[in-house]
Amino acid sequence: MRIGIVGPFPPYRGGIAQFSMKLLDTLVRCYPEDDFVPVSYSRLYPSILFPGTSQLEPGTPSPRNGGLRLIDSCNPLAWMSARSALEEGGFDRMIIQWWHPFFALSLMASVPGAIPSAAICHNVVPHESVLLAGKLTRRFLGRMRLAVVHSGTDLEEAKSLELDTRILKLYHPIYDQYLDPSITRDSARERLGYSRSARLVLFFGLVRTYKGVQDLVRAMGSLPDDVLLLIVGESYSDRRGILDIISNMGLSRRIRWIDRFVPDSEVAVYFEAADVVVLPYRQATQSGVAQIALSFGKVLVLTDTGGLSELVEVGSTGYLAEPWSPSSIAESVEEAFSLLLDPGTEERVARKAASFSWEEYARELIESLA
Template sequence: MTDEASKRRLRICLVGPAYPYRGGISHYNTVLAQKLSCSHDVYSINFKRLYPDFLFPGRTQYDESGEALSVPSERLIDSVNPISWVRAGFHIASLGCDVVIFQWWHPFFAPAYFKISAILRVFSKAKIIFLCHNVIPHEHSLIDRVFLSLAFTLPHGFLVQSREDEENLRRLRKGAVVSFHPHPIYDFFNRGEVTQSEARERIGAGRDEIILLFFGYIRPYKGLKVLLRAMPRIREKIDARLFVVGEFYEDRAPYVELIDELGIGNYVELVDRYVPNEEVEPFFVASDLVVLPYLSATQSGIVQVAMAFDKPVVVTDVGGLPDVVADGKTGFVVPAGDDTALADAVTRFFEEGWGERMARCFPEEKTRFLWEHLISDLERLIERIR
């Protein structure tokens, strides 16, 4: 905690998804609430409807984990009901908070956030911060730009998690007060409950196999097809098996067709589902190398899950990924969309014995991504805008 902020215990309201909603933003918001509560009074305002069902590409929006990550929250906001925005705005104003922090990740929520922020600007003395996961969505349209311009007019400050997002934000909002801090580590999945041999038995992998892991939901920008095209070249040199673990948010058929066309069906396992919290650990413990061949990105929570398990990652040179993965220390960075470079990085990792060298780098590298550092940066940002 900064010296100035430590003089006063702040009343902070977090606005964003939390349990019972699933996914990275919900997890992030929950852990942030837990960490902030150590030194401040925290209120969590949740959604009572996040997405209308017809807009959500997955099977369910809700966390069905046996061991859900949760904090107490009030479910007030319906993303498509303006009346709920007004009610939520006045309720938040009545809390008498010093700061209201909105989780920002998609312009779909711009009208709701704008209305709530407008009410706070008039009926509250609270400062407004947008904590940005993606300033601009991976797949965006002209209307998204309009919504972005609308929503970003009212916050007093912004916290971004990649330099690319900082540049995008400064173009959208001239003179904005912006703080940068990389995505913190997701260590809550790492419970130390399984050995690698036990983890491999659980996921159906051989004890002596080389296991590559692609983790997270599948959309075009994730670049999974690049990894699939790299697999034949990888297997020319190493006997690797790829686990693709995550729900398809698009048509699965083209991926299956590509796997058949490349003749790699015996070496690729598709685990097409959202993985509950208690099942995340075995997949990461069982793997030797995590491969995230994104075609576009700002930052990635999956990288920070891998970091928590001391698992090296091959990523692409997009967004903030090169800022988080230290090339030659915690992984390799390759050009986006280049299946040959991706294959060569994977084979190099195993042929040159990089696993042991990288393992020695994780203890120091992980200190860059502690939640306590994020909290300190948030507190400094609050002091700047007060």
């Protein structure tokens, strides 16, 4: 079969592009008899709508065969040419990354409806309120033969749309591509300027209001002075407000914020240096960052919102805190540090990570789309 994988691919940056690349590599490895073709974007976001510094990460490996760069998110003339190219491309199936209704019109116009397709839903509906989000999502997913969701929360969200589309829940696989055996905890801490004895909490990812970084910063005020927080990620919102909280609470000595996009080559340094990874999201469906943390064997503190609770075994591989609650987050962080003293924790986290397999994900996806 000839199968197109539609979505952003490197050099586009971010989690969806990384997911597209990992999925492509896994499918090529597991199904060598089939032809998998990356179908990327010629334009992802128009500059006026993109809050970051750049949509690209120069130097990131692109798909080996280059693939096609056809999808333009906002040019109807490009939609027609993309549709013609895909109609003439001899595709038997399409696998389409879906995460925001902004892309609904371009995808529906560019990808021929006659080709049986699966949508991989990183979010069924967006975190923020978006005009016509429900109608666009229902229209797009209604064209699919299969919709894959990554959490129980998104499963219920997809069911509520009352579509004829088959819905399949598969857990987001592990992100192990950042592992670097040459980087150890000690070398990472030396590089970042942290002592071996410091208790280091890491928040990693784009900083947006719904991710609750403000709550984690406030939680630091209730934690002992030897607990330090490293925030690694470019701010997309509320930068001034977070800095004001840090300053007003007198936490500048204990909190460092690396406010920029972090290239793949640096990811291992931050995760190896950390003791505990905290994702204090106020709302969420699932998290690729949690899957990075598990690949590095890190104990997780997640908030009990959306599908995050499905990623941690409470008291075994991490803890759950209440969203929007600095006191609950602080309590869970303390419990997580206690968990590090248990010699069995490392093995339990490794088993949890191994349960999120790319090979199993690919197998169920292809069998369900066949």
